[in-house]
Amino acid sequence: MLGEGLLKGLGETARNFAGSFVSKERLTTVQYPEEREPLPEASRAFPFLVYDGADWEAGLRCVACQICEKECPPKCIYIEKSKDKKPDYVGKPQIYPAKFDIDISVCMSCQICVEVCPFEAIKMDNQFELATDDRFGGLLYDRKELARSNEYYHKIHPTEAAEVDARLAEEKAKAEEKAKAVAAAAAAKAAPAMAAKPAEGAQPQ
Amino acid sequence: MSPLSCYLLVAALLFAVGLAGALTRRNAILVLIGIELMLNAANLNLIAFWRYGPHPEALTGLMFAVFSIAVAAAEAAVGLGLVISIYRHLRTVDLDEISRMKG
């Protein structure tokens, strides 16, 4: 019958219309600024720099290797190496970034910097409300603005952060073991030759 | 001057304008527009004579005008149909160029 489908369709919209007043689950809209849904763990927006410990400047994991700077497709990272060195998490003296800028307005959230970083120093944040009225400086973040503590990283991406920590701990343990082995070997080598100086090189830390 | 002669003068002027358009323009559609203007001028005459004539209740002039509007509509439809079909054959509506009779 001609027109049957039209009536069926009208009935459907009428049911929707009336139902939206009665049942709450029909209205799926979340009134965004006031109420917001929790972000899924894997959500990511822009990169940040991880630091360990309490002091952000001392604890930055970044060693200014500049791999991310080279790999970044839109070239939004700018790094300047420091002249001096400071010890990293393993204890090895490393250079650190004297300048680490990311232009958020250029960044395309591709996460390549995170994937290429060998030091687990750059991670993705889930902060997306970064709007500002300053077109030029407001979205150019320096290393202070980019630095976030490891605890913060644990808070936003718990699973991933735990994995990273486990890996770092393993590496650290390995490095310590290796250092111990090196020290032991050196001691074993040095012991017969120079018994007078047994402790030299055994304490790298 | 009586109102009737005013209307008649306007109608004459409009008729002359339409005639000038029909005679001077190249585009067939505009020639049709000129013809429509002439028809309308005639309608104005009919209605003016009806209004100021001796027996308006007989409705003669008004009826004549109404029928003439209907006929003009038919004329416009057929005329423009012809123009479109000429355009399809000759790719032009320029009357100076449409000189052959073979389709």
Place this chain on the structure above:
Amino acid sequence: MVIFAILAPLTVAGGLAAVMLRNTVHCALAVAVAFAGLALLFLQLNAQFAGFAQILVYVGAVAILVVFAILLTRSSETPATGVFSKTWLTGLVIAAAVFAVLAWAVLGSRTALPHEQIEPQIAVAQIGYALMGRYVLPLEIVAVLLTASMIGAVIVAMYEKGGAK
């Protein structure tokens, strides 16, 4: 009379613009103004029915048909050869002569023309009765004519090569 003094120049100006403008679409819009002005003149003459029919048929249908034809025949672009025909001077002279004769006739017969009449009050129902009574034969003929012209226009404008439509 004041309304007439406004409407008459408007109508004539519309007509003049329709035959003089270079852009064909402007001509079509100007002729719509002329048609509307004529319709208002009809209303001024107490011919309500004719006035509304004029707007409905001319502004609503004929003007639209004209612009459709203009766009379908690509004549909205001004041709390089000029918009007026080669014999435009002759045409103008003939038109002026016709106007001169008509105006002479109208002005010459001024005294013979009837003066102020009482305004005729014609109800639409009267027109309807007249159409169905005295004018029923013309009405039927017009109906046949309109049907025939509609079919004719469709056939003339239809694609001939058995292709689409």
Place this chain on the structure above:
Amino acid sequence: MTNMLDQVFVLLKHRIVGLVPMPVQPILGAVLSVVAILAVFPGLFAISVLLERKGLGRMQNRIGPNRVGPLGVLQPVADGIKALIKEDLVPYSADHVVHFLAPVVLVVVVFMGYAVLPMGRNMTFVPMDAGLLFYFAMGASAELSIFMAGWSSRNKYSLLGAMRAVAQMISYEVPLLLSSVVIVMMTGSLSLDKIVEVQNQYTWGLPHWFVFTPMGFAAFVMFAIAATAETNRSPFDLPEGESELVAGYFTEYSGFKFAEFFLGEYVAMLSISGLGATLFLGGWSAPLEILNVVPSWFWFFAKIMVWICFYIWMRGTFPRLRQDQLMNFAWKFVLPMTLLNLLVAGLWRFMGEGWLRWVVCSAILLAAYVLGGRIGMRSKKFGPRSYRYAE
């Protein structure tokens, strides 16, 4: 008391007009009526825009605008302010004069249509003998302004939208007129006041509305379809199909001129609803005899708003037609049905009083509808479509 309330606007006008000297009175009366129309219908326009946005939202399980004012009721005000303070852009190669004139002509012509609508007892601005003809003359003039808008913008989407709109409006004007002719045949008058008077009678407390007669109902359905197409509303909104033509003929309009088009569209919708209510739903007459205590103007505006709500409902439900479907529907289904309906109306007139004419007329119309629907469904033109590449 009820009579007083019913005539409150008429009495108010008389009171105000009485304050000035005699020669000025007709002019002041006209000005007052125009001002009233210019105040009421844009107000209704704002209300219907809000209703549309909220209602469509609810139909799609959304909330709709709810930020400006309590429950978002001030949204139209915010929209209006936004439209007014926006920059008025005119394309470089546009035809400036025509581009400027198009929205003005549209709004003027659309408002002219209200002159003949009876909005209540004794509340017609110009009680014209040929009111219906005047209304259709004004409706026909709106087409030219749409063409002007599309052509003068020098934009192919605008031009396409305008040509679609004009073709559609011309095609659907024929069924619109013919379905109204049925009412003219039944009342024997083109005057809208007369048409309402005829419907303002009651049998057993029920009104004599034309929608309750077989051919009146058929004409009502046809009129509603044609009116939807005439005002370019969904599902016939392909002149302004956003997904295909940006916004159709008003793509190149911004700021106040865009607002004028928007206003023109909605006011035309309100006015054609008013005409439909007047022709088929008894205009300002009450739906039941006992409800006559409520003022007549209330019923008129209530009927308009119900019609508008139905428009919104349809917009929320139906998908847009294709151009060829639209034309086929107009010329091959609606037009033959309206012509048949004219015949049935004549038959009704000649069969005289009695129940027989009800049966015969209903049977003819129903048979034609079923048969037409069957044949139509079987042909490829309107039937259920099959897609070659989908599935």
